[in-house]
Amino acid sequence: MAYKAQYYPGATSVADNRRKHMSGDLEKLREISDEDLTAVLGHRAPGSDYPSTHPPLAEMGEPACSIREIVEATPGAKAGDRVRYVQFADSMYNAPATPYFRSYHAAINARGVDPGTLSGRQVVEARERDMEEVAKVQLETEMSCPGLSGLRGCTVHGHSLRLQEDGVMFDMLDRRRLENGTIIEDKDQVGVPIDRKVDLGKPMSEDEAAKRTTFYRIDNVSFRSDPEVIEWTQKVWELRTLYGFQPKN
Amino acid sequence: MADREVMFKRAMEIKFTEEFGTNKQSGGTIEGKTAKYLRLGIEQSPRKVEMRDAGAAIAKKRGLVAYNPNMHCAGIPLGQRALTPYMLSGTDIVCEPDDLHYVNNAAMQQMWDDIRRSCVVGLDLAHETLEKRLGKEVTPETINHYLEVVNHAMPGAAVVQEHMVETHPGLVDDCYVKVYSGDDELADEIDSQFVVNINKEFDAEQAAQIKASIGKTTWQAVHIPTIVSRTTDGAQTSRWMAMQVGMSFIAAYNMCAGEAAVADLAFSAKHAGLVSMSEMLPARRARGPNEPGGLSFGHMADIIQTSRTDKKDPAHVSLEVVGAGCMLYDQIWLGSYMSGGVGFTQYATAAYTNNVLDENTYYDVDYINDKYNGAANLGGEKAPATIETVKDIATESTIYGLENYEKYPTVLEDHFGGSQRATMLAAAAGVSTALATGNGNAGLSGWYLSMYVHKEAHGRLGFFGFDLQDQCGATNVFSYQSDEGEPLELRGANYPNYAMNVGHQGGYGGIASGAHSTRGDAFAVNPLIKLCFADSLLPFDFSQPRKEFGRGAIREFVPAGERSLIIPAK
Numbered sequence: 001m002a003y004k005a006q007y008y009p010g011a012t013s014v015a016d017n018r019r020k021h022m023s024g025d026l027e028k029l030r031e032i033s034d035e036d037l038t039a040v041l042g043h044r045a046p047g048s049d050y051p052s053t054h055p056p057l058a059e060m061g062e063p064a065c066s067i068r069e070i071v072e073a074t075p076g077a078k079a080g081d082r083v084r085y086v087q088f089a090d091s092m093y094n095a096p097a098t099p100y101f102r103s104y105h106a107a108i109n110a111r112g113v114d115p116g117t118l119s120g121r122q123v124v125e126a127r128e129r130d131m132e133e134v135a136k137v138q139l140e141t142e143m144s145c146p147g148l149s150g151l152r153g154c155t156v157h158g159h160s161l162r163l164q165e166d167g168v169m170f171d172m173l174d175r176r177r178l179e180n181g182t183i184i185e186d187k188d189q190v191g192v193p194i195d196r197k198v199d200l201g202k203p204m205s206e207d208e209a210a211k212r213t214t215f216y217r218i219d220n221v222s223f224r225s226d227p228e229v230i231e232w233t234q235k236v237w238e239l240r241t242l243y244g245f246q247p248k249n
Numbered sequence: 250m251a252d253r254e255v256m257f258k259r260a261m262e263i264k265f266t267e268e269f270g271t272n273k274q275s276g277g278t279i280e281g282k283t284a285k286y287l288r289l290g291i292e293q294s295p296r297k298v299e300m301r302d303a304g305a306a307i308a309k310k311r312g313l314v315a316y317n318p319n320m321h322c323a324g325i326p327l328g329q330r331a332l333t334p335y336m337l338s339g340t341d342i343v344c345e346p347d348d349l350h351y352v353n354n355a356a357m358q359q360m361w362d363d364i365r366r367s368c369v370v371g372l373d374l375a376h377e378t379l380e381k382r383l384g385k386e387v388t389p390e391t392i393n394h395y396l397e398v399v400n401h402a403m404p405g406a407a408v409v410q411e412h413m414v415e416t417h418p419g420l421v422d423d424c425y426v427k428v429y430s431g432d433d434e435l436a437d438e439i440d441s442q443f444v445v446n447i448n449k450e451f452d453a454e455q456a457a458q459i460k461a462s463i464g465k466t467t468w469q470a471v472h473i474p475t476i477v478s479r480t481t482d483g484a485q486t487s488r489w490m491a492m493q494v495g496m497s498f499i500a501a502y503n504m505c506a507g508e509a510a511v512a513d514l515a516f517s518a519k520h521a522g523l524v525s526m527s528e529m530l531p532a533r534r535a536r537g538p539n540e541p542g543g544l545s546f547g548h549m550a551d552i553i554q555t556s557r558t559d560k561k562d563p564a565h566v567s568l569e570v571v572g573a574g575c576m577l578y579d580q581i582w583l584g585s586y587m588s589g590g591v592g593f594t595q596y597a598t599a600a601y602t603n604n605v606l607d608e609n610t611y612y613d614v615d616y617i618n619d620k621y622n623g624a625a626n627l628g629g630e631k632a633p634a635t636i637e638t639v640k641d642i643a644t645e646s647t648i649y650g651l652e653n654y655e656k657y658p659t660v661l662e663d664h665f666g667g668s669q670r671a672t673m674l675a676a677a678a679g680v681s682t683a684l685a686t687g688n689g690n691a692g693l694s695g696w697y698l699s700m701y702v703h704k705e706a707h708g709r710l711g712f713f714g715f716d717l718q719d720q721c722g723a724t725n726v727f728s729y730q731s732d733e734g735e736p737l738e739l740r741g742a743n744y745p746n747y748a749m750n751v752g753h754q755g756g757y758g759g760i761a762s763g764a765h766s767t768r769g770d771a772f773a774v775n776p777l778i779k780l781c782f783a784d785s786l787l788p789f790d791f792s793q794p795r796k797e798f799g800r801g802a803i804r805e806f807v808p809a810g811e812r813s814l815i816i817p818a819k
Contacts, residue, residue, distance in 0.1 A: 018708075092654075092661065093282060098708025117716065119667020119709040155322055160665045161330065162284040162658045170286055172328040191325045216706045218655040223648055223706040233705045234640050237698045237723055241636065244724030244734070 010229040014221045017142075017214045021101040024109035026141035030201035037136055040151055040198050042188025043084045043128060050128050052080035074112040076127020083114075086135035087123040087189060088149055089156045091169040094209040094220060095148035097122075101214045102138065110134045120159040121152060139200070142212050146183035147203025150176060153189030167203065176200065255653065256611065257660060260336040260603035263343055265659040269334045270295045270345075279659040288328040291318045296345040297332065333663075335602040335802075338568065342799030349602070349798065350594045351580045355808040356801025359475070359789045360573065361581055362810065364526050364552060365539050366478035368487050369777045371522025372428065372467040375498060378517040382510050385502050389438035392428075396443040399426050399497035403490070404474055408500035421474035423788055423809030429780045432465040445470060450783040451557050455771035462776045468522070469494075470781040475788075475810030484529070484537025491519035524777050526552070530743055534587075541582035546754070547738030547774030549574050550762035552782050554792040557771070563627055564610050566766035567680045567759040572601030573794040574755030575672070578742055583751045596752045599669035601795050605660060606673050609650040613681030616645055625684040627769050634688035642685055643678040643695035647702040650674040668711030668752045671719070675699040676756035683763030689737035690726055692760035697723040711752060718750045737761050738774040 007022040008015055020026055035046040044051060054060065057078050062068060090097045097105075099122035103115035106124045113134060116123040124134050138144055139151075147168045150158065158170045166178050173191035176183050183200040187193050204212065216223040223230065261279040268275050272293035277284070291297035297318060304316025321327050334343045351357040372392075379385040402408045404424040405416030429445040430436045436444055447456045471490045478486060495515050499506050504514070527543035530536040536543065550556075555569040575597035584593035600606050614625040620641075623629035632638045654661040654670060664670045678699035683692025700719035704710040710719065725746060728734030738761045740747065742754050765773040772779040782791045788809045790797050800806040 092707065093658075100704065100708045116713060117709070118712050119670070120665075155327070157330075157665055160661045160667075162282055162662055165283050165285055167283070170284075170328075170330065172288075172330065173322065173325060174328050191322055214708055218652045223651065223702075229705060230644065230702070233701050234644065234698065237701045238636055238640070240721075240723040241694060241697075241726055245727040246730075 008229075009232040010226045012216075012221045012226045013211060014214055014216050015226055015229060017096070017212060018101055021097065021143060021214060022104045022108055024105060024137075026137070026143060028141050030140050030146075032136065032139055032198070032200065034132075034136075036196070036198040037132060037139070039194045039196055040185050040188055041084070041086060041132070041135065042153070042190060042192060042194070043082075050076075050079060050081050053082050054080040056080055074127055074130045076130035077112060079127075079129065081127035081129055083125050084128045084131055085123050085125045085153070086131055086138075086151065087121050087153050087156070088138065088144070089121045089152045089159050089169070090144075091148040091158070091163065092160050092215060092217075093148065093163050093169075094206070094213040094215060094217065095159075095169070096145055096204075096209065096212045096214065097138070097143045097149060098214050102143065105138065105143065106134050109137075121156040145204040145209055145212075146176070146200035147178065148209060151185070151189045153191075155191065167206070178203065253612065253615070255657070256604040256608040257653075257657075260605075261657065261659045261663065263336060264333040264603070264663060265331075269343075270332070272331045272333065274331050274333065279657050282658050284331075284662075286328070286330055289331070290327070290329045291332075293329070294332040294345065294347075296347050300347065335598060336604070337795050337799035337802070338572065338601050338604045338607050339565070340796045340799050342796065342803060344799060344802035346595070346598075348802035348804075349598050350592050351576070351585075352592070354798060354801035354806075355804075356789060356797040356806035357576055357580065359801075359806070359808040360791075360794060360797065361541070361577055362475045362478060362808075363472065363782075363787050363789045363791075364541075364544070364577070365483040366473045366475055366486055367526055367781055368471050368490055368539065369524040369781050370469050370471060370487075370490060370494065370519070372469055372518075374521050375514060375518030376467075378514045379498070379502060382513050383502075383504065385504075389435065391502065393440050393443070395497060395501035396426065396428065396440070398501045399469075399494060400443075402493040402497045402500070403471065405477070405493075408496050409506055416474070417814065419814045420476055420810075420812070423472065424474040424477075425472055425786065427470045427784060427786075428467060429470065430465070430467040431460040431463040432467065433460070435465075435467060445780055445784055447780065447783075451771055452560065454769065455557060455560070458771040459776045459780065462772070468777055468780070470784065472787065475808070476812070479810055482537060483527070483539030486539045487520075487523055487525060491515075491523075494519050524775070526778065527741070528743075534743065534748075536586070541577055541586065542742045542748075544577070545739055545741035545774070546574070546758045546761040548741075548778050549577070549758035550738070550765065550773035551775055551778040552791060553762070553794060554779075554782055556762070556766055556773075556779075557783060558792040560766075560769055561627055563625065563684055563763065563766035563769075564614050564680070567684065567763040568601075568607055568610060569792075569794055570762040571606065571676055571680065571755050571759035572798070573791075574758030575600040575752075576755070576794070576798065578754035578758070579751050582742055583749070583754075587749070588751075593751045595666070596668055596672065597755065599664050599673055600676055600755055601798070603660075603663055605653075605664065606676055608653065609646060609673065609677035610680055612649055613642065613646045613677060614684065616649075617642060617681060617685040621685055624686070625681070625767060627767065629767075631687040631767065632685045634686040634691035636694075638686060639682050639691055639694045639698060642682045643698040644702055646678040646681050646695070647674050647699040648706070650677055651703065651706050666711070667707070667709050668715065670707075671700060671703055671711040671715055672752040672756055674703050675719075675753075676759055679756060679760040680763045683760045684767040687764050687768050689761045689764035692763055693737050693757065694723065694726045696756065696760065697726065715750070715752075718746050718753065722746060737764070
């Protein structure tokens with residue numbers, strides 16, 4: 001019987017959504033062009049070549065190495081791209097993603113990525129074109145709601161703040177806002193103005209966000225209502241604790 | 250359990266539903282999920298405006314730019330959310346956020362000054378040397394005379410030589426030496442001005458514990474001048490003490506200043522019985538004794554004096570230790586010494602402001618007392634320190650705290666960073682488990698389970714460092730292999746896994762305290778440290794550190810070590 005990864009315990013919609021994020025089995029909800037993505041990431045001018053830090057691997061005459069033979073380099077590594085980042089902030093008011101599940105998604109489904117997980121933001125660093133691939137998936141699918149998630153390289157506070165009166169997550173650098181029912185972004189990740197208004201799509205309704213979120217909340221799916229997750233968490237803690245208690249001699 | 254009104258209610262109302270300064274926050278409820286963001290910048294805060302004007306005045310005076318609040322993000326204007334005040338937990342003091350930065354708060358500075366400038370040194374070895382080696386008679390009268398001499402000399406005055414250059418008493422009036430002894434008869438014969446009176450400062454039960462612990466030994470609590478400690482460093486404290494103690498013995502007992510036997514006295518009086526507040530650090534961190542990195546959590550618990558002034562409320566005892574510990578370890582040690590940063594203020598304040606941690610902890614106390622037959626009460630029979638107990642209490646505590654963040658968006662906004670929330674939740678779980686079991690390591694175990702529960706519930710924890718420390722920490726809780734584990738009371742800021750991570754060490758201090766406050770213990774690990782600070786003559790009141798921080802914030806606290814005597818009046 002072929003092994004089927006189970007990813008995560010739990011019997012609630014939140015646990016289901018966590019399994020989706022981890023597995024990469026995600027529903028695409030919107031389209032963002034490559035040029036628009038490049039613009040909001042802010043690492044290079046849209047349409048320009050990828051800057052590189054070394055020649056393509058094929059031209060470098062790599063040394064004989066069994067690991068290199070086993071592991072094929074990612075496209076970005078092959079081309080010699082710089083390592084660049086994409087960083088998201090996700091509201092605690094039912095944004096679809098949470099930092100750990102963005103990280104799990106990247107780590108499980110992409111190669112050559114270095115996810116960093118904090119409380120208010122989550123960063124993925126990778127060779128630039130590899131990073132863009134991850135960023136595009138995370139932006140275009142059910143992992144993100146443009147109203148409750150944001151690309152934020154710096155000044156990231158907002159994830160824990162009350163929502164604005166229009167239901168959008170607060171952004172102190174005003175990188176994006178609700179206009180005519182959709183979220184537009186006219187600054188890059190670090191707040192530098194860009195030459196266009198990028199349409200990130202319609203924010204999710206409250207009901208849809210509640211349905212798609214990976215965040216347990218007492219006013220939606222409470223953590224207490226998913227005892228399997230609690231028991232599994234306790235088991236991890238207990239086993240690690242007992243493992244450390246090994247008096248010898 | 251009976252319904253309870255959340256303890257942070259009033260603080261949240263003050264912060265988020267009432268105007269403070271000119272922030273135009275008014276109306277709404279503390280449960281509302283949306284807010285009107287006015288983006289008022291610094292104009293909403295009188296303190297920020299004062300600071301801006303001060304920066305401009307400095308720039309004008311010196312011809313070099315200074316503080317300018319519009320320098321954020323390469324000049325991108327911040328859409329500033331409301332700048333809201335802080336209420337010091339357990340008090341009704343409300344203050345500006347900036348005034349809880351240790352640079353802006355004289356009480357915080359003095360707390361650390363008072364610790365850094367203190368040491369304990371035994372008298373008995375010196376007395377034995379005087380009697381057996383030097384043939385001097387030691388009596389209560391000679392001890393009184395010596396104490397008079399040393400209280401003249403310790404601030405920096407001459408005793409053996411002529412009237413030479415000395416320190417001005419007006420600059421060093423915070424410096425003094427007192428003694429304490431487990432020998433009541435001897436203590437009675439020493440002039441009361443010199444004595445930390447164990448029977449007066451502690452209730453009968455705690456006094457008996459202390460006297461049984463130190464026996465009939467006698468010790469000096471030495472507090473060198475704040476101004477000296479600030480000009481030098483913590484490692485100077487015992488050296489300064491040693492020099493003045495040596496000279497005072499020579500003067501008080503009419504000794505020869507040069508004979509070889511004085512070397513015996515020097516060692517026995519100055520070094521053999523020395524207890525520093527903290528240990529020196531290894532070369533890679535390069536700090537001497539009496540710097541915060543070597544301060545154990547047990548010593549931190551003992552320095553704070555709430556255990557003797559409010560013994561009946563063990564949770565309060567621990568909360569005061571958490572507050573003091575977060576200020577010292579997070580704001581000063583990690584926030585500046587270790588990181589070179591400007592203080593990590595808002596990491597630390599989460600644990601001692603707005604009654605959020607208090608709410609979680611007192612909820613836990615009710616939960617424990619209901620389920621474990623009063624185990625969190627002073628003297629109550631303690632719950633067994635088992636995996637099952639830790640699992641139950643730490644899980645309930647953490648989920649309750651998480652739900653408060655979910656039910657009260659203003660509390661979530663107050664603790665806007667996951668590290669603040671992680672500190673608060675884990676401190677509540679750890680302290681409560683310690684209160685229930687009377688076991689510091691059980692409390693520490695609760696801390697780590699709390700971190701796991703928090704991470705899974707909210708899909709996030711703190712900054713990167715939390716992933717290291719809090720996800721591998723469970724394995725060292727009960728390990729007693731020397732480089733992996735220790736009783737919590739003996740761990741400290743430089744414990745391998747704790748040395749770099751803000752938002753933890755104050756909590757650990759509180760847990761160490763809780764294991765003992767719940768039993769009404771007189772001290773957590775060292776009675777000599779407890780006694781050293783059981784003294785109202787110190788500028789900082791160690792029985793109520795959170796209130797003292799508040800007094801510092803509203804500029805009511807009077808520190809020591811000021812130089813106004815020797816500089817032009819402004």
